[in-house]
Amino acid sequence: MRLPTWLAQHLAALRALLVFTVLLGLAYPLALVAAGRLPGLDAKADGSLVAADGRTVGSVLIGQSFTDADGNPVPRYFQSRPSAAGDGYDPTSTAASNLGPESVVDTLAADPAESTASLLTQVCARSLAVGRLDGVDGRRPYCTADGVGAVLGVFHRDGLTGPVTRVVSVNQAAPATPFVTTYQAVPVELAQPGTDYVAEGAVITPVRGDAPTEPAVPADAVTASGSGLDPHISPAYAEIQVARVARERGADPAAVRRLVAEHTNGRALGFLGAPGVNVLELNLALDKRFAAR
Amino acid sequence: MSTTTAGVLFILSLVVALVAVHKPVGDYLYRVVAGTRQSRVERGVYRLVGVDPSAGQTWGVYARAVLAFSAVSILFLYAFQRLQNHLWLSLGFDPVVPHGAWNTAVSFVTNTNWQWYSGESTMGHLVQMAGLAVQNFVSAAVGIAVAVALIRGFARRRTGDLGNFWVDLTRITLRVLLPISVLGALALMLGGVVQNLSAGTDVTTLTGGAQTITGGPVAGQEVIKELGTNGGGFYNANSAHPFENPTTWTNWLEIFLILLIPFSLPRVFGRMVGQNRQGYAVAAVMAILAVASVALTNVFELTGHGTVPQAVGAALEGKEVRFDVSNSATFAAATTLTSTGAVNSFHDSYTAFGGMMPLVNMMLGEVAPGGVGAGLYGLLILAVITVFVAGLMVGRTPEYVGKKIGSREIKFASLYFLVTPALVLAGTAAAFATGNAATALNSGPHGLSEVIYAFTSASNNNGSAFAGITVNTPWWNTALGLCMLLGRFLPIIFVLALAGSLARQAPTPASEGTLPTHRPLFIGMVVGVTVILVALTFLPALALGPLAEGL
Numbered sequence: 001m002r003l004p005t006w007l008a009q010h011l012a013a014l015r016a017l018l019v020f021t022v023l024l025g026l027a028y029p030l031a032l033v034a035a036g037r038l039p040g041l042d043a044k045a046d047g048s049l050v051a052a053d054g055r056t057v058g059s060v061l062i063g064q065s066f067t068d069a070d071g072n073p074v075p076r077y078f079q080s081r082p083s084a085a086g087d088g089y090d091p092t093s094t095a096a097s098n099l100g101p102e103s104v105v106d107t108l109a110a111d112p113a114e115s116t117a118s119l120l121t122q123v124c125a126r127s128l129a130v131g132r133l134d135g136v137d138g139r140r141p142y143c144t145a146d147g148v149g150a151v152l153g154v155f156h157r158d159g160l161t162g163p164v165t166r167v168v169s170v171n172q173a174a175p176a177t178p179f180v181t182t183y184q185a186v187p188v189e190l191a192q193p194g195t196d197y198v199a200e201g202a203v204i205t206p207v208r209g210d211a212p213t214e215p216a217v218p219a220d221a222v223t224a225s226g227s228g229l230d231p232h233i234s235p236a237y238a239e240i241q242v243a244r245v246a247r248e249r250g251a252d253p254a255a256v257r258r259l260v261a262e263h264t265n266g267r268a269l270g271f272l273g274a275p276g277v278n279v280l281e282l283n284l285a286l287d288k289r290f291a292a293r
Numbered sequence: 294m295s296t297t298t299a300g301v302l303f304i305l306s307l308v309v310a311l312v313a314v315h316k317p318v319g320d321y322l323y324r325v326v327a328g329t330r331q332s333r334v335e336r337g338v339y340r341l342v343g344v345d346p347s348a349g350q351t352w353g354v355y356a357r358a359v360l361a362f363s364a365v366s367i368l369f370l371y372a373f374q375r376l377q378n379h380l381w382l383s384l385g386f387d388p389v390v391p392h393g394a395w396n397t398a399v400s401f402v403t404n405t406n407w408q409w410y411s412g413e414s415t416m417g418h419l420v421q422m423a424g425l426a427v428q429n430f431v432s433a434a435v436g437i438a439v440a441v442a443l444i445r446g447f448a449r450r451r452t453g454d455l456g457n458f459w460v461d462l463t464r465i466t467l468r469v470l471l472p473i474s475v476l477g478a479l480a481l482m483l484g485g486v487v488q489n490l491s492a493g494t495d496v497t498t499l500t501g502g503a504q505t506i507t508g509g510p511v512a513g514q515e516v517i518k519e520l521g522t523n524g525g526g527f528y529n530a531n532s533a534h535p536f537e538n539p540t541t542w543t544n545w546l547e548i549f550l551i552l553l554i555p556f557s558l559p560r561v562f563g564r565m566v567g568q569n570r571q572g573y574a575v576a577a578v579m580a581i582l583a584v585a586s587v588a589l590t591n592v593f594e595l596t597g598h599g600t601v602p603q604a605v606g607a608a609l610e611g612k613e614v615r616f617d618v619s620n621s622a623t624f625a626a627a628t629t630l631t632s633t634g635a636v637n638s639f640h641d642s643y644t645a646f647g648g649m650m651p652l653v654n655m656m657l658g659e660v661a662p663g664g665v666g667a668g669l670y671g672l673l674i675l676a677v678i679t680v681f682v683a684g685l686m687v688g689r690t691p692e693y694v695g696k697k698i699g700s701r702e703i704k705f706a707s708l709y710f711l712v713t714p715a716l717v718l719a720g721t722a723a724a725f726a727t728g729n730a731a732t733a734l735n736s737g738p739h740g741l742s743e744v745i746y747a748f749t750s751a752s753n754n755n756g757s758a759f760a761g762i763t764v765n766t767p768w769w770n771t772a773l774g775l776c777m778l779l780g781r782f783l784p785i786i787f788v789l790a791l792a793g794s795l796a797r798q799a800p801t802p803a804s805e806g807t808l809p810t811h812r813p814l815f816i817g818m819v820v821g822v823t824v825i826l827v828a829l830t831f832l833p834a835l836a837l838g839p840l841a842e843g844l
Contacts, residue, residue, distance in 0.1 A: 006357070008343075013361040016342045016459060017369055017431075020466065024430045025423030028471065029488075029510040032478050036488040036512075045488045047506050047536065049496075056496045059506045061485050061535040064498045074500050081614070085530075091507045092413055092493070094530035096611040096639035098761035100648075100739040101599030102842055119601050119610060119642070142604040149604075198736070206600045219607040220614050226533030226621075226639045232614040265615075270294060271302040273541025274617035283499055 052284055060281055063231040064089045073133055076248040077283045078233070078241050078260075081220050082126055085228025096226045097122075104142075104151050104206055106171045108193040115193070120149035120206070121171055126222040127215065134240045139211040140222070144179035148172060150209055152183055153191075153202030160203060170197050170204070180207065216240065232276030235264050249290040259285055297595065300619025303545065304587055307623075310549055311556050315576070318553060319560025325468045326441045326461060327565065338463050349454030352793025355442055356786055358458035359435060363402050363782065366428060370398035373424040374416070383417035384492050396770035401428035403781035404436055404664055406518070406525030406634055406756040407773060409765045413507050413528045418490055421527060426514040430474075433521030433554075434465040436666030439785050440558060443670045444565045446792030447694050450800050455792055469554075470521060477516035477550055484546075485539035488512040511536055519550035522664040524634030524756045532624070532637040533613055541615055544637060548627045555579070555631055555662035558669040566694045570811040575672055578819045582661030586654055587626040593647035594622040598843065602644055611639030622647065629654035632664025634756030641735075641743065641759040645843030648759070649835065652746055655753045656831045657823060658713065664754065670788045672819075677706045677791075679815070679822045680808060689808050695800035705791040712783045714830045716752035716776045721745050721834070729768045734761030742838035747773065752780035 003011065036045030043049070048060045058064050065088045066077035073079050086093040099119035107116045117125070124143035131138020144150045148171040155166040167183040169176075170191050178188040191197070198204060218236040238260045246253040263282040266275050294302075331339070331346055339346045350358065373380075374389035374397060389397065393409060400407045406429075412421065438461035445455050482488055491508030498504050511527045515537050518524060524531075532538040538547060556576065563572020594608050595618055602608040612621045621638035628635050629651035640651050654661070660672040677693055681703050684691035691698035698706075724730040724744050733740035746759040751773040758764075764773065801807075809815065 006361075009357055009361045010365060012342050012344055012459065013358070013365040014369075016338075016362060016462065017365055017427075019338055019341050020431055021369075021423055021427050024466070024471070025427040028474070029422040029426065029513040032475075032482070032488050032513045033490060033510060035479065036482060041482055044485045045482055045512075046491070047487045047489070047494065047508065048485050048539075049494065049506065052499070056494065057499050058496050058504055059535075061539050062504070062506060063535075064504055065502060066498075066500050067502070068500060077500065089504065092505050093411060094413065094528050094534055095411075096530070096533070096642065096760065098639055098641040098734055098759075099601075099610070100641060100735045100742075100761070100842075101601045101608070101644050102737070102739060103735060104600050120604055123601060123604050123610075140604050140606075142600055208603075213606075215606060219605045219609045223605055223610040223612075225613050226611045226637065227528075227530035227535065227613065229530065229535055230613050230615075231535055234614055267294070267299055268541045271299045271306070272545055273615045273620055274296065274299075276614040280499070287499070 050280065050284065052287065057284070058280055060278060061231055062089070062091055062229050064280060066279070066283060075133070075244055077286070078238060078245060078279050080279045081230050081233055082222070082224045083228040083230070084224040089229060091229060094227050094229055096228065097224045104149050105198060105204060106148065108171070108173050108191055110193045118149055118171070120151070123222045124148055127217045130217045130221050134244050136216040136240050138217055140215045140217070141208050141211045141213070142206050143209070143211065144172065146172070146176055150179050150207045152188065152205045152207060153197035154183065154205050155202050159201060168197055168202065170202070231278055231280060233279055235260070235275055235277055238264070238277040238282070245286065249286065251290040256286070259289060296617065296619060300591060300595070300623070303620055304591070304623055307545070307548060307552070308584070311552055314553065315557045315560055318557040320564065322469060322557055323561045323564040325464050326561065335463055335467060339459065342459055344457070344459040346457060346460045348457055350457055351453040352442070352455055352789045355455050355458050356789040359439065359785060360782065362462070363435070366402045366431070367398045370401060370424050370428060371395060373420055374398065377417050377420050380417065380419050382419040382490060386415060386417050389415060392767040392770040393765065396774040399774040399777050400756065401425050401523070401525060402432055403754050403777045404432040404521070404523055404632060404667070405751060405754040405777045405781070406523045407751055407758070407777060408525055408756070409770055411529035412526060418509055421514060422510045425525060426517060429514065429517040429521050429523040429525070430466055430470050431462065433470060433517070433523065433665045434462050436664055437465050437554070437558070438462055438666065439788055440666035440669040441561070443673060443788050443792040444562050446795035447696055448565045448567070449796045450798070452796050453793065455789070455796060470517065473520055474513070474516045477520060477546070478512040480546060481512045481515055481543055484543040485535070486512040486515055486543065487536045507536065516550065518635055519547045519633065520554065522551060522555065522631045522633040524628065526635060532635045533639070538637055541620065544616055544620055544624065547635070548624055551627050551631050551633050551635070552662060554665045555668045558666065562669060562673070568694065568811070571694055574811040574816050575669070575676070577816045578672060579660065579662040579668070581816070581820055582657065582823065583630050586630055586650060586661065587623055590622045590626040590647055590650040591619055593644055593650065594618050597644060598646065599644045608644050608647060611642035613638065625651050626654060628757055629755060630659065630661050630663070632659045632667055632754045634750060636757055639760055640757060641761045645839050648742065649839035649843070651757060652742070652749060652835070652839065653827070655749045655755050656827050658827070659753050659755065660823065667754065674706045674709050674788070675823050676810065676819055677702065678710065679819045680810065682822060683808055683818060689806050692801055692807050693810055695803070696795045696798050697801055701794050702791055705787045705794065709784050709787040710826065713752045713780055716780050717745070717748045718834065720748035720752065720772060720776050723772065724748070727768065729766070732763040732766065732769070734763070738838050738842040742842065745834055745838055748776060751776040754781050
């Protein structure tokens with residue numbers, strides 16, 4: 001019996017797919033899984049797990065939060081970057097924030113739990129918190145002193161042009177104090193929760209302020225990574241944490257600093273990527289060297 | 294060493310490596326697709342499939358074989374996802390929802406690898422390795438096969454025979470993709486990419502929190518994801534995930550793998566048409582566009598224009614410390630210049646202009662150097678259009694590598710070019726008209742960028758995303774699935790039709806009136822035509838999105 005051509009072709013397609021599924025979908029990955037059992041590769045193929053005091057505490061490649069049950073930083077440990085993966089460093093829901101460079105207006109609701117912070121406000125709040133924790137200046141450009149985005153909604157008489165008629169600090173609601181008192185001689189109001197000033201025609205105007213161009217809190221300390229699992233922090237972020245960690249552990253800051261240096265990866269081959277400090281490895285080494293007080 | 298110097302050296306080292314290997318790899322590829330001696334394994338495959346490896350196919354038969362194979366693959370992958378809860382290694386996940394399974398089946402068969410789902414919480418290990426990863430191999434082989442068929446159209450004379458699809462598919466998979474993947478996977482495993490069948494290891498972190506260290510056969514899938522310019526990550530975070538891309542050198546290797554085959558195919562073209570310089574000209578067009586794009590993306594990201602990057606002091610949101618800004622920007626350019634769509638940083642949080650570059654790269658039609666196969670046939674179509682435009686301007690006979698470009702040929706080339714802009718612009722308009730664009734995370738121009746990006750990525754079979762937009766709805770999954778399907782197979786049909794038409798011609802000997810197509814003049818013209826065609830098509834849309842945001 002001869003099959004019609006179109007049917008024969010689909011039959012060949014199905015047979016080809018099955019052959020390739022066995023070859024590429026089973027034999028190939030399973031052979032690699034077997035190769036991953038070889039000594040030297042096995043620890044890596046299993047996820048570079050690391051143990052302390054006989055129990056597995058994580059993977060050296062996967063970042064983790066060093067916070068207590070309430071989410072507050074545990075001061076005797078170096079802190080990781082902010083994370084957008086689940087509740088923070090959750091490998092079962094890896095994610096980035098995906099907020100854009102002009103995400104600067106918060107949605108303020110009467111119930112603070114329903115408010116959402118813009119990326120700018122998240123950055124400002126993190127900077128302030130890190131500054132407080134580590135005793136450095138937490139100010140940043142485009143941030144208010146109370147840690148939200150310094151953004152004005154400016155109303156003009158004729159829409160986009162004409163004299164300024166009304167100015168609102170869109171990310172600040174009562175009981176805050178507006179971060180500037182006047183803008184072009186018009187007094188600045190606080191935002192009313194639930195009001196969409198963009199829809200009402202305000203021109204969104206971020207205000208740079210007088211914060212230093214190079215803030216004391218480094219960039220990686222105030223931004224979430226793409227994976228939400230970044231195992232590294234920059235050497236600069238490690239540096240501002242040294243004094244706190246040394247104090248908490250009653251250790252010599254110079255000794256802690258040496259430990260940081262030992263756990264800092266330079267650029268591979270001198271030019272690949274950027275230097276980073278593996279936070280989990282550093283904290284494990286700290287626990288070994290300096291027992292917590 | 295300063296950050297900028299390191300970033301420039303990173304790019305230069307990639308250029309040097311690609312220049313060094315494109316010739317041997319291209320020559321090897323040439324022997325694979327031009328050779329007629331079949332190995333024992335290959336003969337076994339032909340017997341199991343039931344095809345005669347020596348039988349040539351006309352363009353119609355070749356196209357129907359491509360479509361039959363892809364249709365069967367879509368149905369198979371759909372069923373696989375819908376039934377995953379009954380299968381081994383499902384990790385306890387539910388069957389994938391129907392609209393999602395349709396989207397993903399189309400996505401992986403079309404070499405797009407758009408992902409509406411998080412791999413770590415949706416797909417079991419068996420679906421990933423025996424469903425999705427298999428398509429990573431064969432969809433890449435299909436792309437190369439179609440490009441080779443087009444080259445045969447240029448190279449052959451007075452024949453209907455474009456080769457045999459089943460032979461091309463088998464030889465490209467077994468002789469090129471599989472061996473490089475095995476070596477690459479082992480290298481990635483040395484770097485720390487996982488390869489196991491574990492459902493995850495529950496650990497208690499140093500401060501007493503709970504964390505699940507995920508497992509999976511990642512390395513094998515990761516390498517072909519880059520080599521086949523597929524881009525579908527095992528995990529949601531794709532190549533930003535430390536288990537997919539753990540070190541700075543694996544990052545280099547992944548970018549290299551993305552660019553390896555696309556930049557080697559012009560050599561195959563040169564060898565097959567018997568004029569290596571024609572291949573160099575094609576490679577030069579690709580390289581000029583690629584270097585310009587990589588450089589611009591780096592400049593925009595390192596400058597860090599925009600309110601949040603200014604507040605932060607660097608465009609570091611959505612980027613990993615180990616890759617920093619520059620190596621992230623280079624990856625973003627490479628992944629969208631090809632049809633890969635893997636990401637090691639999240640484009641949605643890029644500066645306005647830095648985020649526009651991936652979009653523009655895709656709008657260029659992914660020809661610099663483009664997806665495996667798809668990039669070469671896309672660029673050859675542009676070369677054909679350029680020859681035609683040049684012929685109109687100076688009154689020379691439009692010819693390309695010895696074949697006349699007549700009205701039939703130019704019709705196929707024009708239809709090819711029109712497919713993706715039509716899909717992108719109609720799709721974006723439909724999303725706004727139906728209110729479905731409201732699922733964008735960001736508002737204003739950035740929200741428009743998210744929608745345009747989604748349709749551009751799907752229609753060009755890229756698969757990267759301005760990931761803020763929520764696309765896990767029946768409307769989005771269906772619409773983007775259609776864009777991926779039409780954006781892949783309509784161009785393939787037009788390319789094969791063009792190949793059939795070219796193969797039938799007798800070659801025209803070059804004369805005084807022939808425009809030389811290997812000189813800098815022609816290279817410059819192809820670059821110009823590519824940029825102008827794209828600018829005319831997409832500038833209004835870009836003006837309302839990223840340009841409005843960045844200015």
